[in-house]
Amino acid sequence: MASKLFTKFGLPLVGLACALLLWSMGVTALEKSTPIATAFAPLPTALAFKEMLGGSDIWLHVVLSLQRVAVGLGLAIVIGVPLGVLVAMSKRFSGAAMPLFQLLRMISPLSWMPIAVMVLGVGDAPVYFLLAFAAVWPILLNTAAGVARLDPNWLLLARSLSATRSEIVFKVILPGITADILTGVRLAIGIIWIVLVPAEMLGVSAGLGYFILDTRDRLAYSELMAAIVLIGMLGFILDYLARAAHARWLHVKN
Numbered sequence: 001m002a003s004k005l006f007t008k009f010g011l012p013l014v015g016l017a018c019a020l021l022l023w024s025m026g027v028t029a030l031e032k033s034t035p036i037a038t039a040f041a042p043l044p045t046a047l048a049f050k051e052m053l054g055g056s057d058i059w060l061h062v063v064l065s066l067q068r069v070a071v072g073l074g075l076a077i078v079i080g081v082p083l084g085v086l087v088a089m090s091k092r093f094s095g096a097a098m099p100l101f102q103l104l105r106m107i108s109p110l111s112w113m114p115i116a117v118m119v120l121g122v123g124d125a126p127v128y129f130l131l132a133f134a135a136v137w138p139i140l141l142n143t144a145a146g147v148a149r150l151d152p153n154w155l156l157l158a159r160s161l162s163a164t165r166s167e168i169v170f171k172v173i174l175p176g177i178t179a180d181i182l183t184g185v186r187l188a189i190g191i192i193w194i195v196l197v198p199a200e201m202l203g204v205s206a207g208l209g210y211f212i213l214d215t216r217d218r219l220a221y222s223e224l225m226a227a228i229v230l231i232g233m234l235g236f237i238l239d240y241l242a243r244a245a246h247a248r249w250l251h252v253k254n
Helices: 002-031 035-040 042-054 057-089 091-105 109-120 124-148 152-160 165-176 178-199 208-217 221-253
Strands: none
Touching: 002 035, 002 042, 035 042, 035 221, 042 221, 057 091, 057 124, 057 165, 057 178, 057 208, 057 221, 091 124, 109 124, 109 178, 124 178, 152 165, 165 178, 178 208, 178 221, 208 221
């Protein structure tokens, strides 16, 4: 029992303690050549973090960023799941589209930033586009892989019962690949969260990316570091929720 508790809680705490020690040592090593590095030390960051969370401004940025993540992820699901099913069910469509999808998948979403601004203007629209573009590929590929792993007998049975194509998709395929879709969603959340901060430097007036730029311009370096820590914590929570949803679905299914 004690060993299980140590593995679950103790080891992560040891890892965090080691990270804090390395962080502090790194700042100490830089202090002589770069005095400003002192502002990035753990203690000033912790104090700035506490003060930042006590204010109301940061929560506005957090809410807006999470809203953009939700919209971008929603667009990616709406686009990626149908395309993934179509790729898996149609050899002709797969042969025509997959090379293009693989090509687009290898293009950094951030390289589209200038074009997104020119076409969609400043504001939320280009951010939504970049997030959706980044997130659609893991969802599409995991959906297609899930359909390919389905037991063919399920589809044969559905067709023998005169099920329509839409009934096969909604009552056989989608329930059978939900775990694969959730895996794709988890991967997509990780990618979206990485792309979010630079995407929010496109000209929006709020959000975590904007907040990072604002702290830099105000020379509030301890607050900047605190914001980086907050971004990591929020990303960890989002990933935890995605993993929990995936585990919950597997438990219910089994």
